[in-house]
Amino acid sequence: MAETLTDRSQKILEAIIEEYIATAQPVGSKALTQNLGIKLSPASVRNVMAELEELGYLASPHTSAGRIPTEKGYRFYVDTLLQVSDLDRRQKNQIEQQYGQHGLQMADMLREASRTLSSFSNYTGLVMVPRLKVTIFRHIEFVKLSQRLILAVFVTQSGLVQNKLIEIDEDLTPRDLEQITNYLNQTMIGLSIQEVRARVVSEMTQEKALYDHLLRRAFALSSAALVDEITGDIIIEGTSHFLEQPEFADLKCMKRIIQTFEQKSILVDLLDRGLETEGVQVIIGSETEYSELSDCSLITAAYSGKRGTLGTLGVIGPNRMPYSTIIPIVDYTANLISRLLDTDKD
Amino acid sequence: MAETLTDRSQKILEAIIEEYIATAQPVGSKALTQNLGIKLSPASVRNVMAELEELGYLASPHTSAGRIPTEKGYRFYVDTLLQVSDLDRRQKNQIEQQYGQHGLQMADMLREASRTLSSFSNYTGLVMVPRLKVTIFRHIEFVKLSQRLILAVFVTQSGLVQNKLIEIDEDLTPRDLEQITNYLNQTMIGLSIQEVRARVVSEMTQEKALYDHLLRRAFALSSAALVDEITGDIIIEGTSHFLEQPEFADLKCMKRIIQTFEQKSILVDLLDRGLETEGVQVIIGSETEYSELSDCSLITAAYSGKRGTLGTLGVIGPNRMPYSTIIPIVDYTANLISRLLDTDKD
DNA sequence: TGTTAGCACTCCTTTGTGTCGAGTGCCAAA
DNA sequence: TTTGGCACTCGACACAAAGGAGTGCTAACA
Numbered sequence: 001m002a003e004t005l006t007d008r009s010q011k012i013l014e015a016i017i018e019e020y021i022a023t024a025q026p027v028g029s030k031a032l033t034q035n036l037g038i039k040l041s042p043a044s045v046r047n048v049m050a051e052l053e054e055l056g057y058l059a060s061p062h063t064s065a066g067r068i069p070t071e072k073g074y075r076f077y078v079d080t081l082l083q084v085s086d087l088d089r090r091q092k093n094q095i096e097q098q099y100g101q102h103g104l105q106m107a108d109m110l111r112e113a114s115r116t117l118s119s120f121s122n123y124t125g126l127v128m129v130p131r132l133k134v135t136i137f138r139h140i141e142f143v144k145l146s147q148r149l150i151l152a153v154f155v156t157q158s159g160l161v162q163n164k165l166i167e168i169d170e171d172l173t174p175r176d177l178e179q180i181t182n183y184l185n186q187t188m189i190g191l192s193i194q195e196v197r198a199r200v201v202s203e204m205t206q207e208k209a210l211y212d213h214l215l216r217r218a219f220a221l222s223s224a225a226l227v228d229e230i231t232g233d234i235i236i237e238g239t240s241h242f243l244e245q246p247e248f249a250d251l252k253c254m255k256r257i258i259q260t261f262e263q264k265s266i267l268v269d270l271l272d273r274g275l276e277t278e279g280v281q282v283i284i285g286s287e288t289e290y291s292e293l294s295d296c297s298l299i300t301a302a303y304s305g306k307r308g309t310l311g312t313l314g315v316i317g318p319n320r321m322p323y324s325t326i327i328p329i330v331d332y333t334a335n336l337i338s339r340l341l342d343t344d345k346d
Numbered sequence: 347m348a349e350t351l352t353d354r355s356q357k358i359l360e361a362i363i364e365e366y367i368a369t370a371q372p373v374g375s376k377a378l379t380q381n382l383g384i385k386l387s388p389a390s391v392r393n394v395m396a397e398l399e400e401l402g403y404l405a406s407p408h409t410s411a412g413r414i415p416t417e418k419g420y421r422f423y424v425d426t427l428l429q430v431s432d433l434d435r436r437q438k439n440q441i442e443q444q445y446g447q448h449g450l451q452m453a454d455m456l457r458e459a460s461r462t463l464s465s466f467s468n469y470t471g472l473v474m475v476p477r478l479k480v481t482i483f484r485h486i487e488f489v490k491l492s493q494r495l496i497l498a499v500f501v502t503q504s505g506l507v508q509n510k511l512i513e514i515d516e517d518l519t520p521r522d523l524e525q526i527t528n529y530l531n532q533t534m535i536g537l538s539i540q541e542v543r544a545r546v547v548s549e550m551t552q553e554k555a556l557y558d559h560l561l562r563r564a565f566a567l568s569s570a571a572l573v574d575e576i577t578g579d580i581i582i583e584g585t586s587h588f589l590e591q592p593e594f595a596d597l598k599c600m601k602r603i604i605q606t607f608e609q610k611s612i613l614v615d616l617l618d619r620g621l622e623t624e625g626v627q628v629i630i631g632s633e634t635e636y637s638e639l640s641d642c643s644l645i646t647a648a649y650s651g652k653r654g655t656l657g658t659l660g661v662i663g664p665n666r667m668p669y670s671t672i673i674p675i676v677d678y679t680a681n682l683i684s685r686l687l688d689t690d691k692d
Numbered sequence: 693t694g695t696t697a698g699c700a701c702t703c704c705t706t707t708g709t710g711t712c713g714a715g716t717g718c719c720a721a722a
Numbered sequence: 723t724t725t726g727g728c729a730c731t732c733g734a735c736a737c738a739a740a741g742g743a744g745t746g747c748t749a750a751c752a
Contacts, residue, residue, distance in 0.1 A: 028744050041696050046745070063702045064744045105511050139489040143501050153499050153507055155489050161499055163507045165451050239585070240608055243601040255589040262586055374715050387725050392716070409731045410715045 005055075005076075012038060012048050013057055014081045017069045021320050024246045026066035071285040074297070074319055078282050084327045092332060095120060099340060106160040106341065111235050113313055113337050118238025121326045123317035124261075126300075128271040129233040130310040132162060132226065137188045137196050140225065142177050150177075152225035157190075158305050158341050166224045172217065180218040192307060193226055200226075232268045232311075236261055245318045247295060260292045267316070274300040274312035280331050285319050295319060299326050301334035305341045313337065351401075351422075358384060358394050359403055360427045363415045367666050370592045372412035417631040420643070420665055424628050430673045438678060441466060445686060452506040452687065457581050459659055459683050464584025467672045469663035470607070472646075474617040475579040476656040478572065481506060483534045483542050486571065488523050496523075498571035503536075504651050504687045512570045518563065526564040538653060539572055546572075578614045578657075582607055591664045593641060606638045613662070620646040620658035626677050631665050641665060645672050647680035651687045659683065 005013070015036045019027045029042040029049060038045060049067050052058045057073040060066070069077070087095075098116045099109060110127045117125030136157035143151040145165075150172070153163045172180075188196045204219045239261055248254045260266050270288060274281050283298040299321070300314030314330050315321075351359070361382045365373045375388040375395060384391060395413055398404045403419040406412070415423070433441075444462045445455060456473045463471030482503035489497040491511075496518070499509045518526075534542045550565045585607055594600045606612050616634060620627050629644040645667070646660030660676050661667075 026744090030744075042744090043696050043698095043746095044694085047695090050746080060745085062704070063746090064704065064742085066744065105509070138491075141487045141489075141499065143485045143487075145484075145505060151501060151505055151507070153487065153501065155497060155499065159491060159497055159511065161497070161507065161509045163451070165505065238608065240601055240604040243597055243604060249597065251589055251595065255586055258586040258589060262584065372715090376715075388715090389717095389725055389727090390723085393724090396717080406716085408733070409717090410713085410733070412715065 005052075008040075009048050009052060010081060012045060013052055013069075013073065014077065016049075016052075016058065016067055017073060017077045017081075020068055021322050024320060026061055026068050028066035031066070069320075071287070071319065074284050075287075078284070078323055082324055082327075084324055084331075087328045087332050091120075091329075095329070095332060096336065099336070106156075106158050109337065109340060110313075111237070113333055114235040114237040117313065117315050117329065117333055118241065120329050121315045121317070122244075123241050123315045123321065123326070124239055125235075125237045125313075126267060126271060126298075126316055127235045127313040128268065128311040129235065130156075130158075130160060130305075131232050132229060133193045133197075134308065134310055135160060135193055136305070136307055137191050137193060140181065140184050140188070140222065142181055142221065142225075144172070144174065144177060147171055150221070152221070154225060156193075157307075158310070164225050164227070166221065168221070170217075176214065176217070179214060180221060183215070183218050184222055188222075197223065197226055231265060232272070234264055234267055234271060236264075236267070241317070245320075247318050247320065253295070256292050257296065260290070266290050266292065270298055271300060271312045271314065274302055274314070275309055277302065280327050280334075282323065282327070297321055299323065299330050301330050303334040303337040303341070305338070310338075310341070351398075351403075354386075355394050355398060356427060358391060359398055359415075359419065360423065362395075362398075362404065362413055363419060363423045363427075366414055367668050370666060372407055372414050374412035377412070415666075417633070417665065420630050420669075421633075424630070424669055428670055428673075430670055430677075433674045433678050437466075437675075441675070441678060442682065445682070452502075452504050455683065455686060456659075457583070459679055460581040460583040463659065463661050463675065463679055464587065466675050467661045467663070468590075469587050469661045469667065469672070470585055471581075471583045471659075472613060472617060472644075472662055473581045473659040474614065474657040475581065476502075476504075476506060476651075477578050478508060478575060479538070479540045479543075480654065480656055481539055482651070482653055483537050483539060486527065486530050486534070486568065488527055488567065488571075490518070490520065490523060493517055496567070498567070500571060502539075503653075504656070510571050510573070512567065514567070516563075522560065522563070525560060526567060529561070529564050530568050534568075543569065543572055577611060578618070580610055580613055580617060582610075582613070587663070591666075593664050593666065599641070602638050603642065606636070612636050612638065616644055617646060617658045617660065620648055620660070621655055623648065626673050626680075628669065628673070643667055645669065645676050647676050649680040649683040649687070651684070656684075656687065 012032065015032055015038055016027045019031065019036060029045040032038045032045050033040060033042050049058060053060065053067065056070055057076060058067040059070050061068065095116055098112055110129060114125040114127040138157045139155040141153045143153065145151050148167055148169070150166045150168055151163060152166055153161065155161050188199070191199065200219045200223050204216070239258060242248055242254065242257060248257065270283060280299060280301045283300070285297060286294045288294070288296065288298070295318060296316055297319045298314055298316045300312050302309045302312045304310050313334055315326055358378065361378055361384055362373045365377065365382060375391040378384045378391050379386060379388050395404060399406065399413065402416055403422060404413040405416050407414065441462055444458055456475060460471040460473040484503045485501040487499045489499065491497050494513055494515070496512045496514055497509060498512055499507065501507050534545065537545065546565045546569050550562070585604060588594055588600065588603060594603065616629060626645060626647045631643060632640045634640070634642065634644070641664060642662055643665045644660055644662045646658050648655045648658045650656050659680055661672055
């Protein structure tokens with residue numbers, strides 16, 4: 001019972017899952033023996049299916065329907081049965097071509113990645129914009145908008161531009177600002193934002209800063225400019241693909257999902273989870289721990305720049321997703337983005 | 347026939363349209379005389395309704411259903427029958443509060459505007475990001491990313507930050523860049539981007555520039571930096587509200603609309619049309635001239651900064667929209683945004 | 693002991709039928 | 723010009739019957 005499945009059970013489970021992924025219809029014993037490669041009588045298959053249902057890998061919507069995979073079934077399939085092949089050269093080229101037309105600007109690239117993920121998978125593409133704290137400082141610039149209002153524009157190594165409005169309570173002359181700018185740009189270049197922040201904190205407490213008015217203000221400004229956004233941003237493309245999925249034909253449930261997307265915060269959390277993990281990660285249904293997404297699965301992978309992980313990207317769709325084709329797409333896209341972010345930027 | 351409608355006909359048409367907007371159900375003669383303020387017998391109403399149908403203001407889905415408004419009906423309603431009231435103080439406050447929590451950064455404000463439009467109207471909010479050419483130059487900064495790659499960061503008067511990667515074919519020293527930056531920031535401040543471009547073109551041909559290598563390069567860089575984006579960007583919020591509309595229960599048609607939204611270009615075109623117009627504009631169904639949106643209507647208004655129109659914003663929903671409540675919301679939001687963009691920025 | 697054929701059973705899906713009722717158009721009377 | 727009356731149309735809904743796919747169980751077979 002609790003021991004591992006026999007070879008035969010695994011074959012049958014695999015066939016059922018793949019058939020269900022392809023057709024979205026419950027799979028019966030007859031279909032398995034006729035069209036799929038199972039060389040057994042329907043009766044024997046039924047025995048195995050009953051056993052698999054007993055063990056929780058399959059479920060039947062009602063007595064006289066076939067079986068459909070449970071989450072446990074998908075999980076076992078993804079972990080054990082699935083063998084992912086690499087993309088062939090042609091597909092890789094096709095994907096790569098999408099980026100050719102654009103400039104090399106990071107924001108454009110990330111958007112294109114989300115589009116590509118969506119259009120090549122036929123599901124919904126997700127790309128998380130790098131959190132400020134993991135990016136590398138390259139340049140900061142303060143633009144004075146009014147007496148008390150300064151716009152800090154901040155460029156990361158990879159060409160991502162972030163900006164933030166800062167209110168100040170004492171006037172700064174253009175000369176002050178220029179000095180501060182120069183100081184920061186010379187001191188902080190090449191550090192990660194986390195390091196920059198640490199540095200600012202430590203230097204602010206040092207003796208020198210206490211007496212140097214300008215330095216104090218420089219640190220105040222930069223720490224205001226580099227306050228991390230609390231919530232990350234993500235780029236979602238291809239929501240409309242959800243409307244094609246028969247499992248979401250119910251408008252009620254459809255709406256819940258789309259609203260979840262609009263809200264973004266849940267997706268941010270899910271993508272965040274992939275930050276620590278190497279390679280492609282699959283989150284199935286209730287593993288998301290959000291009831292809104294209990295019928296959705298995510299396939300994610302982290303992408304990185306020169307100095308470690310920057311963010312994650314992936315695809316979200318129904319549990320019934322063709323994992324074998326999408327996993328390589330996500331994997332390749334993450335690698336491609338990592339490669340592109342490393343190129344030509346210094 | 348072709349002459350104007352009688353007073354009574356107009357009353358009945360108005361009642362039908364408002365009832366249909368409220369219920370999404372075809373309106374029959376009985377309902378009109380019983381619950382709505384029509385003091386006539388059902389039979390008389392039927393005569394009028396037949397006449398209105400003849401004239402093209404109403405249609406009947408089938409013999410034994412009530413009547414529903416046609417596009418012509420809505421158009422007449424919006425142009426002639428509708429009287430829009432102002433928002434009351436409470437609603438204005440509610441809307442205004444949404445902006446309080448955010449910084450004053452333009453991008454945030456525009457996103458919030460789209461959200462607010464959506465949540466107060468219960469339809470989908472649209473906000474067009476100002477086109478580069480209508481914005482006012484405030485500051486430009488060049489960040490050298492590599493030998494041949496420069497990131498131009500460009501700040502407009504209203505605090506919008508745009509950036510663009512530029513490839514150059516001759517190396518520029520940091521010193522060169524600094525001089526160019528200073529020159530441009532001093533020369534161009536306060537001009538609209540259109541004016542900046544004109545100026546660059548004219549100065550480039552002047553004698554002085556021909557001999558001053560640095561000047562030439564400054565102009566080359568700035569014209570590269572200020573190439574207008576071909577296609578504008580828009581911020582869409584609340585797509586999920588479309589899923590609530592009974593008229594889009596059909597997934598097929600739903601999907602077409604959502605895809606149109608994802609693609610954005612059509613919406614950009616529709617919002618562009620509002621740029622020249624004063625006040626609130628209503629586009630109904632096929633007036634959009636896009637078959638994908640033949641069942642959708644837009645309510646748009648332009649917003650502006652100190653120096654004229656910046657962009658448009660609005661709401662998109664089914665033809666059957668409560669125009670009387672949404673028009674003031676769009677109108678007020680456009681004014682509010684215009685006001686906020688004018689404040690505190692210089 | 694594992695496999696298979698047969699069979700009764702379940703339950704969803706589809707199709708068809710009949711009823712109900714809302715709404716219409718038209719006509720004749722007020 | 724307005725109104726009541728009336729026959730008619732047509733979709734919505736409920737219900738029943740037929741059809742069929744798939745199951746579980748049992749008994750026979752290798």
